Amino acid sequence: MFYVRTGDCLQRTSNWLEKLDAQMAHIVASHQCEWITTLASSERLEHVNTFVNTDARDRNVQFTRERGEIKPLIRMELKSHAN
Numbered sequence: 001m002f003y004v005r006t007g008d009c010l011q012r013t014s015n016w017l018e019k020l021d022a023q024m025a026h027i028v029a030s031h032q033c034e035w036i037t038t039l040a041s042s043e044r045l046e047h048v049n050t051f052v053n054t055d056a057r058d059r060n061v062q063f064t065r066e067r068g069e070i071k072p073l074i075r076m077e078l079k080s081h082a083n
Helices: 002-006 013-030 034-040 075-082
Strands: 063-066 069-072
């Protein structure tokens, strides 16, 4: 079905497959992981704030306990939690 939808009219399946393989190879070769790129760049890393290994708190994020674990309150829960 993918061949029917993406192949050119009267295109041989072998030619279609070669073209598809070339496109896939290009995508794989040009793929970049955004996190690896960010971690490798000090400029980009300055824009990332993490709360791992720190007690720093974000005043805009409120937490509740659920099944013995903390979880951030979602917007709907904020109103009922305040009551």
